[in-house]
Every structure is written in C-alpha cells, then in structure tokens.
Amino acid sequence: MGPRKANTPTLTRGQIVRAAMTIVDRDGLEALSMRKLAAELGVGTMSLYYHVPDKSALYDLILDASLREVDLSDDDPDAPVEARVTGVAHAIRDTLLNHPRAAIIAMSRSLRTPTQLRPIEKLLQVLAEAGMSPAQAMQTVNVIGQYAVGVTVMYANHINDSEYRDEREGDYTELTPEEFPAMFQTMQHAEEFGDWDADFEAGLSALIKGLVTDRI
Amino acid sequence: MGPRKANTPTLTRGQIVRAAMTIVDRDGLEALSMRKLAAELGVGTMSLYYHVPDKSALYDLILDASLREVDLSDDDPDAPVEARVTGVAHAIRDTLLNHPRAAIIAMSRSLRTPTQLRPIEKLLQVLAEAGMSPAQAMQTVNVIGQYAVGVTVMYANHINDSEYRDEREGDYTELTPEEFPAMFQTMQHAEEFGDWDADFEAGLSALIKGLVTDRI
C-alpha cells in the first residue's frame, strides 16, 4: 500500500496507546513491538511515528494511561488521615494490578506527567490538611508511594513469572536443609502465608503508623 | 577465525559474568548484548553459548553475582533484633546500589538461587531467634525484603534516569499551581528533603517498629 488519506486522522494517539495496552495485557510487555502494534491497528509501521516520537515515549504513554485509571473519587475529606492515605495507596496498587504486565514501567522511569503525579498531589494534600510539615509530608509521600509501587510491581512480576515458569520445569530448588534451616522450618507452615495482599496491608499500616500517626 | 583450542577453557562462566557486569556498570543494562559481550572478551559470539544457555540465564547470573556481594558478616547475634534486621536491609540496599544499572533485574525475576536467598534465610533466622512465629516471620521478611529491594531499585533507576535526562531538555514540567497546589507549596521547602537514604531509613524503622517490635 502507499499513502492513503490525510488530514482526517484515522489514526490517533489514543488508539495507538489503547492497542498497545491490549497487546501488553494479552501477550506481555516484551511482545510489544512497533510492527506488531501497527499490525494490530491495520496500519503501516512507520505511521505510528507521526503520533509517537519513539518507543520510549510509547512506554510513557502506557504508564500514563494506566495511572489515569487511579480512582481517587471515593476519598472522604472527613475521614481520618490514616484511612485517606490507605485509600490512595490501595488505589495505586489496584491500578497497577489492573495491568500487571505493564507495571514494571512505573519502576524504570521517574514520574513526570500530571496524570502520573496526581496521586502524589493527593497524598500531599491529605497530609498537609492533617497538619504535617512540608518536609515530613514529602518524606512520607515518597516512602509510601515507593512502597506501594515497588511492592506491587514485585507482586505483578511474581504473577507473570509464576505463570511462565509453571510451563517450564519446576526444578528450581536445590536448597539443602543444612544451608537453609530457617527456610525449611518456615516452609512447613506454608499454608498460613503467601497472601500478598495481606502482606501489603501489614506493611502499609506499619508505615502509616510510624510515618503519619506517630508524627501527628 | 575458526576453532582454536579445546579442553583448556580459556573462557569461563565467571569471566563472562564479570565482563557482563563491566559492560552493565559502564554502559547500562540495555547496552548489554551477546555480541558486545563477546567482543569485550575478544571471543566469538557463539562461544558464549557453550557456557551460558541464553541471555535470560545471563541476567540471572548477573543478579547472582550482585547478590553474592551482600555482606552479612558484621551481624552481631547478641544485638537487638531491630538492629540485626536493619543491618540485613542495609546490606541488601548497599549491594544493589553497588551496581545500580543491574538492580532492576532483581525486580523482574523471583529469587531462586541459594545466593539470592541467603539474605532472606538470614532474616528468617534472626526473627526465629527473636521468638516470632513462622507465619509472622515470613510476612515480615516478605514485606521488609520487598521494601528494601523495591525502594532501592526505584532509587537506582532515578539516578540513571536523572543522568540521562539531564543531557536532554529539562522541559519536563508543565504543572500548573492551580492543579497541583500541594506540590508547589511543598517545593518551596525543597532543600529540606530529597535525601533518599534518610527516606529509606524512615520507612525501614517504621516497618521494623510495626512488624517486629510491636509483635515481640
């Protein structure tokens, strides 16, 4: 095919990003290529480059689209600080887990766009309203934000990794009880844990207690 | 060139991994290719495949080599639990920051090899000696381990990202004070924070307080 139409953009940035997320959700992040993306849209590969400068920018757009889904609407300004902070942290986690294969993008680039920074702004507002000093508020937001993103991304990758590794061999352990006594001892209670959500919750409330409640 | 020698391995797994880490530390993880790695060693590309099954395995080996540097030696069995846990967490962080460009590997694959699991075993031992139940110990280890790795990797990537983005344009902010009042308010105290080490410390002690001290 040659040139087709012009000036009536049949192809938009939004469509490109949406198709990209479809591919990432379906086949994984490493399966996303400009060629496959163009094919998914029924369009020439190089047409994408009119709307997106390069693949790195595409990653940013995917992250942006993910974080745009963060739902901060059910925040109650009259609720206690702890509950409000918990709500934002959960919103971040839920959103990232909505697109687990894309979550890793949040780790490899620093947050820049308004959409990406909105949850942070929200946290700062909540802490400011609770009377926390700017320096302490910033530290609290950094720690809790990084905790929420970091731990959730590790969980998302754990899910992906498990799926992938289940269809391979399961020979991954050559651990000896002599070298790893505590692990073997602990593994006998394996039914009692492995709940990542509960673990996240436990860490989150410890952080909020130490960084928010104990600092007024 | 064709085949040269045999049975006197001039090329070893260790040399390959060492050269790979040299490249990663110098040029970044994305600059690591089998071809460049072979060139760095003055060797044919396909020779690498006799010692390493594929590139994914190479990543695992790099992670392994990184984590092998974790120094658990100055752990004092008579120190209070909190100090011992803090020590392990810091050892993990220091090691990851020793090879910041490689740190992201720790996020994308789950820990499997003995070397990778040794810090975890150490934490389990410390908590067991402190009388914590297996289920609670496992949760504590998960949370603190994921916190240490996740937050540190985000820091490492922030460093990389900053260096890279400084030589580009700095136009990255189009934030309006109307939309982001708390951020603008907070930014006026920018000198008082930005200390990632202090932030890490604050979060870590909050976690230890809530997950260890408060649970005996």
Added chain:
DNA sequence: CGTATTTATAGTACGGTGTACGAGATATGT
C-alpha cells in the same frame, strides 16, 4: 601408538527489532 570421543570455539544465517529517510497522497488556505 592410532583412533574415537569429548570438549570447546566460532562462522553463517534466519527472523526479529527500532527507526531514519523520503516519497506519496489528501485536505486545507489563499
């Protein structure tokens, strides 16, 4: 000693990647 086997290195080739460049077509402005 001769010969078979194992160990190790490496060249070639295939199918994939991101994207620079430029050619072409359509719609819009004058």
Added chain:
DNA sequence: ACATATCTCGTACACCGTACTATAAATACG
C-alpha cells in the same frame, strides 16, 4: 489554481538473540 501543511507508509540499515553446523584440540581407550 496552486502552494502548503498534514498524514501515511515502503524501503533500508544497523543491530539483536540464537539454531545449526563445522572445526580443531585435548583426552580416553584399544
């Protein structure tokens, strides 16, 4: 009408991981 801006896309290049195969040197064995 024509010039210009907008938009699409084919070709080509350099690079990637690695399957397959050929080759040589060291070793094992008769």
